[in-house]
Amino acid sequence: MGLFADKYPDVPYEEKSRLWEQVKADPRFPTYLYGCYECGICVAACPSARFYDFSPRKIAQAAAREDIELIFEQMNDDVWNCSQCFSCNRCPRQNSPGGIITVLREVSVKNGLKSAKQALEGYSRIIYKIMGTGTQVSPDMLQPDAFPDWGPQVRAVSADLDVWRRALPPETLHTTSTGWQVDDKTIIELYLIWHHTGVMDMIAEVDEGLHMILNDVMEEKLEEAGYEA
């Protein structure tokens, strides 16, 4: 059993089936699954399989067999153990278990599943940071409560943040904000890409509060840049 083990026992079969139909309707899906030999090559190549009770072979098999119950369970648990490295793409059947997982994740986010909200909780701060400043995580964000899935490593890093900041020269490691300024034009471009590709809608599904804050931040930037409401 993984970190996000809320199995939704009361979810009716029809709802699980509806989600699976959304996965199959994704235009990428047919190129990610051609059947499965059950050879296990993907498992041997998968870094996450070494550290978690996780198997890309099981993902591909469940999808190939259209095992709705198991797929729903995987959508709420296993898919969040994948690091999306795509080492499993060396499948002799030309499957992409990592690609199947991408689609499963997207469907779970778009439908606002509780497990997706739990899995992505720590990343809200990163998204806010990117949209607010144009850059990514700063050292002071590396706290155990924000990244519980990082295990003891984040605890060790956060315990010695002052030492890390003094020891490592790059500007960004000395600050609690960011090491460089990003032009607002770049941030606006990023927002418009997220807006037009549906990423903002996905953020609204998993974190309504963050979505509102981002829209407020961007409204101001868009207005200053001369965009019309």
Ligand code: SF4
């Ligand atoms: S997905 Fe591919 S590599 Fe993995 S078990 Fe099936 S056939 Fe083998």
Ligand code: SF4
């Ligand atoms: S993409 Fe996911 S399933 Fe595939 S090898 Fe990487 S961690 Fe494993």
